[in-house]
Amino acid sequence: xxxxxxxxxxxxxxxxxxxxxxxxxxxxxxxxxxxxxxxxxxxxxxxxxxxxxxxxxxxxxxxxxxxxxxxxxxxxxxxxxxxxxxxxxxxxxxxxxxxxxxxxxxxxxxxxxxxxxxxxxxxxxxxxxxxxxxxxxxxxxxxxxx
Numbered sequence: 311x312x313x314x315x316x317x318x319x320x321x322x323x324x325x326x327x328x329x330x331x332x333x334x335x336x337x338x339x340x341x342x343x344x345x346x347x348x349x350x351x352x353x354x355x356x357x358x359x360x361x362x363x364x365x366x367x368x369x370x371x372x373x374x375x376x377x378x379x380x381x382x383x384x385x386x387x388x389x390x391x392x393x394x395x396x397x398x399x400x401x402x403x404x405x406x407x408x409x410x411x412x413x414x415x416x417x418x419x420x421x422x423x424x425x426x427x428x429x430x431x432x433x434x435x436x437x438x439x440x441x442x443x444x445x446x447x448x449x450x451x452x453x454x455x456x
Contacts, residue, residue: 312347315380316340317420319439320359320430320456329362332430335456337366343426344374352380352420355397359430364396384416417442427453 324332340351353363367379378398386403407415417438421427427446431439446453 313350314343314346314348314425315350315352315423316343316348316426316428317424317442318351318353318359318363318428318430319417319420319442320357320363321437321439322357322359324358324362324430329358332359332456333362333366336362336428337369339428339454339456340366340370344370344377348426349376350378350380350399352382352401352424355381368396382416382420384412413438414441418445421446421449421451424451427451429453429455431455 340348351363351367354360364379367377371377379396380399380401381397382401383403401419403412404415404419421442422445427443429439429443429446431437431443443453443455
């Protein structure tokens with residue numbers, strides 16, 4: 311295995327029906343990546359997309375126990391009980407970043423440290439997820455928008 315990393319970004323609100331459909335699509339996409347040497351999957355811990363990602367990766371971990379759920383902290387005071395919620399690794403927040411910019415810097419760090427990106431975006435052009443997609447495009451990172 312080559313320990314490649316994939317970051318995932320998506321919208322906060324997704325209907326239950328779409329969550330079920332998306333979980334199946336995402337599972338298949340992630341399994342292809344796992345078979346291609348991806349072992350680290352970084353994603354947020356808030357919102358419906360994060361829940362879908364966590365469910366898909368948890369299912370995959372039963373077959374591929376070496377894969378990891380990675381969380382990049384945004385703030386120092388975030389709940390460190392994340393490891394108890396299924397994350398295998400927590401990356402501490404970046405230092406000396408203005409409070410208003412921490413989420414953007416965190417997202418850029420996730421993209422920058424990834425070999426592939428998966429997005430499931432809403433239509434708000436100024437969303438942090440859209441900014442992460444633009445950043446991935448600027449870095450010529452391979453990506454998919456589900």
